[in-house]
Amino acid sequence: MNRELRYEQDRVNLVMGTISKEIGKLETETARRKGEVIQIRRHFWDEVKVNTDTFDDYLETIIGLRQEAQALSVSEGSHRHASQRLKVLQRMKESPYFGRIDFTESGESAPESFYIGISSLTDEDGEDFLVYDWRAPVSSVYYDCQPGPAEYSTPGGAVHGQLDGKWQYLIRDGVLQSMFDTSLTIGDEILQEVLGKQSDKQMHSIVATIQQDQNRIIRHDHGRLLIVHGAAGSGKTSAALQRIAYLLYKYRDQLNADQIILFSPNTMFSSYVSNVLPELGEENMQQVTFQDYLEHRLGDEFDVETSYGQLESVLSMGDADAKSLRVQSIRFKSAVRFIEVIKSYSESLESSGMRFRDVTFRGRPIITAEQMAERFYSLDPALRVHNRLDKLKEWLLGELKNLQKAEWKKPWVQDEIELLSEDAYHKAHRYLAGKRGYTKEAVADYEMEPEALARLVVHQKMKPHRRKIREYQFVDYKAMYGQLFEEPSQIGRWTNGETPVEWGAICRMTTDVLKAGRLFHEDATPYLFLKELILGFQSNSSIRHVVIDEAQDYSPFQFEFLKRLFPSAKMTVLGDFNQAIYSHADGRTDFSALSGLYGPDQTEVVNLTRSYRSTRPIIEFTKKLIPHGENIIPFDRDGVWPSLEQVGDFEDLHSRIILKIHELRRQGHQSIAVICQSAAESLNAYRSLSGIDGLKLIKSGTGEYEQGTVVIPSYLSKGIEFDAVIIYNASRDVYGDESVRRLFYTACTRAMHILHLYSVGKTSPFLEEALQEGALQV
Numbered sequence: 001m002n003r004e005l006r007y008e009q010d011r012v013n014l015v016m017g018t019i020s021k022e023i024g025k026l027e028t029e030t031a032r033r034k035g036e037v038i039q040i041r042r043h044f045w046d047e048v049k050v051n052t053d054t055f056d057d058y059l060e061t062i063i064g065l066r067q068e069a070q071a072l073s074v075s076e077g078s079h080r081h082a083s084q085r086l087k088v089l090q091r092m093k094e095s096p097y098f099g100r101i102d103f104t105e106s107g108e109s110a111p112e113s114f115y116i117g118i119s120s121l122t123d124e125d126g127e128d129f130l131v132y133d134w135r136a137p138v139s140s141v142y143y144d145c146q147p148g149p150a151e152y153s154t155p156g157g158a159v160h161g162q163l164d165g166k167w168q169y170l171i172r173d174g175v176l177q178s179m180f181d182t183s184l185t186i187g188d189e190i191l192q193e194v195l196g197k198q199s200d201k202q203m204h205s206i207v208a209t210i211q212q213d214q215n216r217i218i219r220h221d222h223g224r225l226l227i228v229h230g231a232a233g234s235g236k237t238s239a240a241l242q243r244i245a246y247l248l249y250k251y252r253d254q255l256n257a258d259q260i261i262l263f264s265p266n267t268m269f270s271s272y273v274s275n276v277l278p279e280l281g282e283e284n285m286q287q288v289t290f291q292d293y294l295e296h297r298l299g300d301e302f303d304v305e306t307s308y309g310q311l312e313s314v315l316s317m318g319d320a321d322a323k324s325l326r327v328q329s330i331r332f333k334s335a336v337r338f339i340e341v342i343k344s345y346s347e348s349l350e351s352s353g354m355r356f357r358d359v360t361f362r363g364r365p366i367i368t369a370e371q372m373a374e375r376f377y378s379l380d381p382a383l384r385v386h387n388r389l390d391k392l393k394e395w396l397l398g399e400l401k402n403l404q405k406a407e408w409k410k411p412w413v414q415d416e417i418e419l420l421s422e423d424a425y426h427k428a429h430r431y432l433a434g435k436r437g438y439t440k441e442a443v444a445d446y447e448m449e450p451e452a453l454a455r456l457v458v459h460q461k462m463k464p465h466r467r468k469i470r471e472y473q474f475v476d477y478k479a480m481y482g483q484l485f486e487e488p489s490q491i492g493r494w495t496n497g498e499t500p501v502e503w504g505a506i507c508r509m510t511t512d513v514l515k516a517g518r519l520f521h522e523d524a525t526p527y528l529f530l531k532e533l534i535l536g537f538q539s540n541s542s543i544r545h546v547v548i549d550e551a552q553d554y555s556p557f558q559f560e561f562l563k564r565l566f567p568s569a570k571m572t573v574l575g576d577f578n579q580a581i582y583s584h585a586d587g588r589t590d591f592s593a594l595s596g597l598y599g600p601d602q603t604e605v606v607n608l609t610r611s612y613r614s615t616r617p618i619i620e621f622t623k624k625l626i627p628h629g630e631n632i633i634p635f636d637r638d639g640v641w642p643s644l645e646q647v648g649d650f651e652d653l654h655s656r657i658i659l660k661i662h663e664l665r666r667q668g669h670q671s672i673a674v675i676c677q678s679a680a681e682s683l684n685a686y687r688s689l690s691g692i693d694g695l696k697l698i699k700s701g702t703g704e705y706e707q708g709t710v711v712i713p714s715y716l717s718k719g720i721e722f723d724a725v726i727i728y729n730a731s732r733d734v735y736g737d738e739s740v741r742r743l744f745y746t747a748c749t750r751a752m753h754i755l756h757l758y759s760v761g762k763t764s765p766f767l768e769e770a771l772q773e774g775a776l777q778v
């Protein structure tokens, strides 16, 4: 070992010693805190005297409860904090840092060395930093600068100086394996090693090898909207997660993980990425799918088609006319123009067209929809729709009260009283006694008046009606959305006379589906949007950052909706239009439709063109599947070229796939995916290949990504990666239509090390260029 390495190893030893001591202290601390939490939980009620006899007793009880809850929350918080720090230190024990910069600040005569790791560490006195957190201001120099003049920003202003050198360390279990002068490019050697590994069940953080353009995304900190358009495998998801960790660090006094929300394509993806933040000692942000949100908001009203359901339906349509109609419907209803239609339509409701539902009581309408419409339009037209609805609501509640007065003498009330259970009777007695001022002890003295009981019975009977009115269930949103499609020519009012091609047929199709109680996926957001415009938006102001991954799959309509839903949030949008798999994105190649969302001053676009996931030969091949693929730059990792086997029939196909999987397993590949176009094709493939041991079928409901050998539909493989990918049938029959090119590209770009394609019969035209240019072995 040369002198320099020995010096560095000694330093590693010193840092490791400090880490071990801190771990020791923290282990004692976490055990103590844990004991404290258990103790408080166990004796929670012992410490609180529950007494509600008098108001003062009641108040004392509440105060006692609150104090105990506070003590519990403080102890739990300290325990959580200590455990998180412990986890980080345990990771640092394997590798305390990964980088170093030698930086001479202007005015200083000698450089200072800054060692960079996943978290900060000071010496035992807490005075000197042994390791700087990768998110500390000075660490940006490591990711951003080349030797020479350099600067970094701090809350107190920019710090200028000279970067004298930049080093990378590979430390395993406290032993320095190697160090590289990485002054010019960060991490080629270490990146090679990281990327050459087998894929994992879960995504990992990339702190040690963040690249300069990715760092721009991570540290971006101005404007409301950051758009990242990047090639498959360029690190969009990774950068987004690192960005969240960065924001949590930078704004640790003002921001917590609950105020950040990540929109994922599906729950399997959510589980796949859920490890990155905890690995860095941060709590996970909230994760949701747009589909879950739709289901949550609309599931009670409709059978809502999922995005995958929509995709499957388009993929499986044999009738070309029906398919074209559906695709046109999807495109029109997802576009910016339709947002304007819905807005104008909702404005038009101010003067006419509001639809209501009869309020019925005991099976007969007591206030009809027509009466409500009449009342609504008799209100001051200067009032906004939702204000008029408020007034209508008050009127309805008043009407209900009047009705209550009229009802109590009716015979049905006596019938109900006779049918009251003993328990219900006693409850009513207690309740009325309380209202008459009888104390608990004197309840038995109260003699219930029959009239009071009758009124109470009617009041109770009307409870659900009052609730429905308070929830505005008297507004018939369904009818109002349906009304938009009742008379096809009316849309011209809101589109300057232009009517979309086939609009009449789209209207008929939509009306039929709505009548059947279903809602097409493309109608779900517009429907919700209309509902919110009518009633006022239900927004969530506590969310400060919204991160949308696989954003090419969201329609402009959905973005507009999300913007209104989270009015106080900044948005980070990550996507790749070459992987846009839904019909609404056809023809779109970038996020320009989003430029109007917050305006150009608030919007920044970053392009990532370097791709890391796959070996160079795989990227060279996949580049040839898409327009302008030549712009994608592969990270130079060697590997075998993708290969293609044409087979005569499915029997032959299955026996070859089985042999291939055995071969791949023998070579040590642990995650192998047989990627099919659709769910239907996946099911067939799975049944035919079920002899392979441990084979799993991934379906749209699969919640957790399990590693191994899987059969998976192309659209579900988004965002995930596999050591080896087998394209089940890259034939003209399956991938012949231009509309599935992006789906095909998405499937092929999932491969890290090996990509093998089969084709039953004629091959897909998407492969022609690759075949001609020798980027695919046959």
Ligand SMILES: Nc1ncnc2c1ncn2[C@@H]1O[C@H](COP(=O)(O)OP(=O)(O)OP(=O)(O)O)[C@@H](O)[C@H]1O
Residues within 6 Å of the ligand: 191, 194, 195, 204, 206, 209, 210, 211, 214, 230, 231, 232, 233, 234, 235, 236, 237, 238, 239, 576, 579, 612, 613, 718, 719, 720, 721, 749
């Ligand atoms: N700077 C980096 N250092 C190490 N690994 C990286 C880096 N950038 C990306 N990777 C790796 O490349 C792979 C692809 O990254 P990621 O999934 O974030 O890309 P993506 O752009 O979201 O891909 P896609 O759009 O295809 O889903 C992952 O294995 C990730 O760990």
